[in-house]
Every structure is written in C-alpha cells, then in structure tokens.
Amino acid sequence: xxxxxxxxxxxxxxxxxxxxLSCEQNLNHDAMYWYRQDPGQGLRLIYYSQxxxxxxxxxxxxxxxxxxxxxxxxxxxxxxAQKNPTAFYLCxxxxxxxxxxxxxxxxGTRLTVV
Amino acid sequence: AQSxxxxxxxxxxxxxxxxxxxxxxxxxxxPYLFWYVQYPNQGLQLLLKYTxxxxxxxxxxxxxxxxxxxxxxFHLTKPSAHMSDAAEYFCAVEKSSGDKLTFGTGTRLAVRx
Numbered sequence: 001x002x003x004x005x006x007x008x009x010x011x012x013x014x015x016x017x018x019x020x021l022s023c024e025q026n027l028n029h030d031a032m033y034w035y036r037q038d039p040g041q042g043l044r045l046i047y048y049s050q051x052x053x054x055x056x057x058x059x060x061x062x063x064x065x066x067x068x069x070x071x072x073x074x075x076x077x078x079x080x081a082q083k084n085p086t087a088f089y090l091c092x093x094x095x096x097x098x099x100x101x102x103x104x105x106x107x108g109t110r111l112t113v114v
Numbered sequence: 115a116q117s118x119x120x121x122x123x124x125x126x127x128x129x130x131x132x133x134x135x136x137x138x139x140x141x142x143x144x145p146y147l148f149w150y151v152q153y154p155n156q157g158l159q160l161l162l163k164y165t166x167x168x169x170x171x172x173x174x175x176x177x178x179x180x181x182x183x184x185x186x187x188f189h190l191t192k193p194s195a196h197m198s199d200a201a202e203y204f205c206a207v208e209k210s211s212g213d214k215l216t217f218g219t220g221t222r223l224a225v226r227x
Contacts, residue, residue: 090157100148108156110155
C-alpha cells in the first residue's frame with residue numbers, strides 16, 4: 001500500500017547534537033512538507049519542497065535544514081541551533097495539479113531533548 | 115492572507131450527543147476546505163473535503179460538514195458521538211491550486227460516557 005513512512009517514531013537528542021528525521025513516500029507525490037506540532041499551537045510549517053533539488057522555508061525554518069535529492073525522500077535535520085527542539089514532527093506529501101487533494105501525513109516522530 | 119479559525123480549543127460532549135466543531139475561513143473567493151482528525155501520537159487523517167461540487171460534504175465515520183459561503187463557515191458535525199471519536203480535529207484551507215494548506219489551531223474533542 002502507498003503511504004508515507006516516518007522514522008524513527010521516538011528520538012532522543014542530547015544538547016548540542018544534530019539529528020535527522022527520515023520521511024519517505026511511495027505515492028509519487030511531487031510536494032513534501034515538514035510540520036512541527038506543539039500542544040495548543042496547531043501545525044507550524046518548517047520547510048516544503050515541490051520539486052527535487054528545490055525547497056523553501058516555512059514559518060519556523062530557523063535551526064532546521066532539509067534536502068530533496070530524490071522525489072521519494074525529504075529528510076529533516078534538527079541542528080544544534082534549534083534551541084527548543086522537543087516536539088512532534090509530521091511529514092506530509094501531496095500531488096501537484098490535482099487540487100483539491102489535500103495532504104497525506106506520516107505517523108510522526110516525537111523528538112525529545114535529554 | 116488565507117486563514118482559518120477554529121472556535122473552541124476544547125469541546126466535550128456526552129456519548130450519543132451531537133458533535134459540532136466550528137471552522138470559519140477568510141477568503142475573497144471560495145477556497146478548498148478540509149477536515150482532518152488526529153489520534154494521540156499519530157499523524158493526521160483526512161475526514162472530508164469541500165471541492166465546490168456540493169455544499170454538504172459527507173466523510174468517514176458519519177462525519178459531515180456544510181459549506182456556507184454567506185457565513186464563511188465549514189462546521190463539522192456528527193449526529194451521535196462515540197467514545198472512539200475522542201481526538202483532535204483540524205480544519206484546513208487551500209486557496210487555489212498549488213497553494214499550501216493553512217491549518218487551524220485544532221479542537222480537542224472529549225467524549226464523556
């Protein structure tokens with residue numbers, strides 16, 4: 001079955017470490033997105049990409065980096081510059097040109113700083 | 115800018131009671147509208163979407179929503195709440211083709227036995 005796979009489901013980071021969250025989709029979707037979710041704040045867009053080798057900053061990109069070397073993959077790196085990284089991270093994808101499709105979401109990665 | 119407002123961050127209903135979750139959008143043109151549900155520690159799942167084909171949209175698990183242009187609203191309803199409906203619900207809007215979705219801040223639904 002097609003879908004989005006996020007891994008790992010739980011991740012622990014020490015202060016000063018970079019960590020990378022994986023997001024893979026086999027839906028042949030063009031666009032991919034990363035959101036951060038904190039209690040009571042809804043979903044905040046970190047980065048998005050509509051085509052391979054191109055991506056744009058969202059509303060809260062500081063302290064994060066991404067790459068899009070393959071259509072299927074959109075990994076997110078949480079760098080040491082992100083001062084408060086503890087959150088639930090969601091990856092999503094959507095086809096372009098098939099409005100209104102909406103997004104398909106992965107099951108999320110919960111990142112905790114220890 | 116495109117936005118959605120969800121009135122009520124927490125809603126509590128009794129099992130068997132009507133569920134009403136409110137969503138208002140701001141747009142100069144009728145947008146595309148979505149409702150998603152999120153269970154604890156999971157991703158978001160699409161409940162239903164408005165595509166302009168019909169103003170009353172039926173989704174999964176007996177949920178439905180009605181697009182009211184005059185009220186710029188897209189409220190989510192279910193006639194009879196089940197315990198399994200306890201979750202967080204998000205309204206989202208897409209202004210036009212290719213635009214990113216804008217999400218509301220969510221409404222957490224609690225269902226009392």
